[in-house]
Amino acid sequence: xxxxxxxxxxxxxxxxxxxxxxxxxxxxxxxxxxxxxxxxxxxxxxxxxxxxxxxxxxxxxxxxxxxxxxxxxxxxxxxxxxxxxxxxxxxxxxxxxxxxxxxxxxxxxxxxxxxxxxxxxxxxxxxxxxxxxxxxxxxxxxxxxxxxxxxxxxxxxxxxxxxxxxxxxxxxxxxxxxxxxxxxxxxxxxxxxxxxxxxxxxxxxxxxxxxxxxxxxxxxxxxxxxxxxxxxxxxxxxxxxxxxxxx
Amino acid sequence: xxxxxxxxxxxxxxxxxxxxxxxxxxxxxxxxxxxxxxxxxxxxxxxxxxxxxxxxxxxxxxxxxxxxxxxxxxxxxxxxxxxxxxxxxxxxxxxxxxxxxxxxxxxxxxxxxxxxxxxxxxxxxx
Amino acid sequence: xxxxxxxxxxxxxxxxxxxxxxxxxxxxxxxxxxxxxxxxxxxxxxxxxxxxxxxxxxxxxxxxxxxxxxxxxxxxxxxxxxxxxxxxxxxxxxxxxxxxxxxxxxxxxxxxxxxxxxx
Ligand code: SF4
Ligand code: FES
Numbered sequence: 001x002x003x004x005x006x007x008x009x010x011x012x013x014x015x016x017x018x019x020x021x022x023x024x025x026x027x028x029x030x031x032x033x034x035x036x037x038x039x040x041x042x043x044x045x046x047x048x049x050x051x052x053x054x055x056x057x058x059x060x061x062x063x064x065x066x067x068x069x070x071x072x073x074x075x076x077x078x079x080x081x082x083x084x085x086x087x088x089x090x091x092x093x094x095x096x097x098x099x100x101x102x103x104x105x106x107x108x109x110x111x112x113x114x115x116x117x118x119x120x121x122x123x124x125x126x127x128x129x130x131x132x133x134x135x136x137x138x139x140x141x142x143x144x145x146x147x148x149x150x151x152x153x154x155x156x157x158x159x160x161x162x163x164x165x166x167x168x169x170x171x172x173x174x175x176x177x178x179x180x181x182x183x184x185x186x187x188x189x190x191x192x193x194x195x196x197x198x199x200x201x202x203x204x205x206x207x208x209x210x211x212x213x214x215x216x217x218x219x220x221x222x223x224x225x226x227x228x229x230x231x232x233x234x235x236x237x238x239x240x241x242x243x244x245x246x247x
Numbered sequence: 248x249x250x251x252x253x254x255x256x257x258x259x260x261x262x263x264x265x266x267x268x269x270x271x272x273x274x275x276x277x278x279x280x281x282x283x284x285x286x287x288x289x290x291x292x293x294x295x296x297x298x299x300x301x302x303x304x305x306x307x308x309x310x311x312x313x314x315x316x317x318x319x320x321x322x323x324x325x326x327x328x329x330x331x332x333x334x335x336x337x338x339x340x341x342x343x344x345x346x347x348x349x350x351x352x353x354x355x356x357x358x359x360x361x362x363x364x365x366x367x368x369x370x371x372x373x
Numbered sequence: 374x375x376x377x378x379x380x381x382x383x384x385x386x387x388x389x390x391x392x393x394x395x396x397x398x399x400x401x402x403x404x405x406x407x408x409x410x411x412x413x414x415x416x417x418x419x420x421x422x423x424x425x426x427x428x429x430x431x432x433x434x435x436x437x438x439x440x441x442x443x444x445x446x447x448x449x450x451x452x453x454x455x456x457x458x459x460x461x462x463x464x465x466x467x468x469x470x471x472x473x474x475x476x477x478x479x480x481x482x483x484x485x486x487x488x489x490x491x492x
Contacts, residue, residue, distance in 0.1 A: 313413050316410055
């Protein structure tokens, strides 16, 4: 195995560059080195001006998402050896404005997320003395998958519908709404419905399915969206056919 | 602060294989519409009498009609396979309170496809 | 459930699209294979006229075929609309696109009803 690999890294300096330019670096090709380790090596030894985000280095904080050889990836969970002999192209996540180098602005998602109210909603909160809201393992299974989201934005980066129309609420936000809709302790489905069934919500999705392919946590946001489409459509038919009281 | 926004090419779906497959899947609907037209022509010919029906059969043998139908058949198969692959994601089936594994739902779709195709073929060829 | 919005068309269009996608996926391949490929290429002998006429005069056949035609057309309308929106980035022309797609499906359904009743 060669002991070096080339990383082609997108550089963008706001105010100086009008668009990103690719810059090549040679980094050691070590077993167990993730792309992120390669970038850290560049920053420490070759070029201290390179900017990128990371935190946990163990696939749980969701901050190190980048486009690696065209695919959205968590760079701390993607290994250099899988790309040998290289070169490896590292670019910022697609579909988000680039702030600098590999750093993108995810403010759009941060604004959308609270609109789907991804927290427990109860009609009446029962007092603490009455104890926990109990849940069976089967009830947990209903939403567990959707609760695994780490907000890494790989799904938005993979989604052409979001690319074409940034007003789309998007995969992770809808999956997180479903995470609470399907929770037996939650009573807020009606509160989330308006945003989810707006034109920018589930109906904008054409089931490309790339969000689920990109997701590192097997959340399957595409399935969350389709399931809610079926729920919302069934509800619409009921509202249409049944008198108000019988719903 | 000047942010960089990556422009989206008109033919963005040529950039990734999976996007291309997606667009082809969506285009299968055009061939489904074509099939409806073709079916209506057949029905019209059958109700027009046996001479008319013979003429339809002759026309359907023209090389270009066959060519369109072969392409259409490929697209329709793409539709069926992708449809049965994706349907279990929207449809959650429960039996005795437990969720039926999506794999099984997909298998049920394929089984229904097989049975219905056999029935249709039997009715027509009987 | 609490809001009093007028019913939006999208859920109904989506249901028609889905029903059409399902019925098309189940029935179109075999029909297209027989009438579009196998009979024209003489792989199989086409049924004679009297037999097909009898099949088409059966009310169940007519019902199934009407469902197939109408739903498959709405399936096309919905998918094609979004293909034009996204694939060719024509969302700004959504009004004519909607009229063309769903209007086409409505007209096509009426024509298929007429042709099936006339058999
Ligand atoms: S759904 Fe998956 S890809 Fe999307 S933000 Fe959550 S973990 Fe990341
Ligand atoms: S650094 Fe936390 S997910 Fe990669």
